[in-house]
Amino acid sequence: MSIVTSRTNVPPRTILDDLRNRLGALLLAAKAARARRRRYVSTLSELCALSDRELADLGIPRAHIRRLAIEESYMEHADEK
Numbered sequence: 676m677s678i679v680t681s682r683t684n685v686p687p688r689t690i691l692d693d694l695r696n697r698l699g700a701l702l703l704a705a706k707a708a709r710a711r712r713r714r715y716v717s718t719l720s721e722l723c724a725l726s727d728r729e730l731a732d733l734g735i736p737r738a739h740i741r742r743l744a745i746e747e748s749y750m751e752h753a754d755e756k
Contacts, residue, residue, distance in 0.1 A: 715748035 722730070722740045730737055 711748050715744050718747045719744040 719740065722735070722744060725733075727737065730740075735743065
């Protein structure tokens with residue numbers, strides 16, 4: 676048997692607070708996503724601007740630039756935890 680709860684018993688203030696909290700979390704997630712995207716574009720453009728010689732000195736094949744930019748921007752690093 677499941678228990679169904681109704682929002683009719685909940686004061687409007689509580690509902691508004693819940694909506695504010697959810698909207699705040701959504702805005703924080705969007706802000707974090709924009710920051711990650713900016714970091715990706717920046718990393719990608721910096722690596723693409725390097726010559727083949729400079730990339731070879733760093734040990735980075737040109738074909739790996741996008742993957743490296745994604746890893747740098749979107750993957751969690753163990754040292755950040």
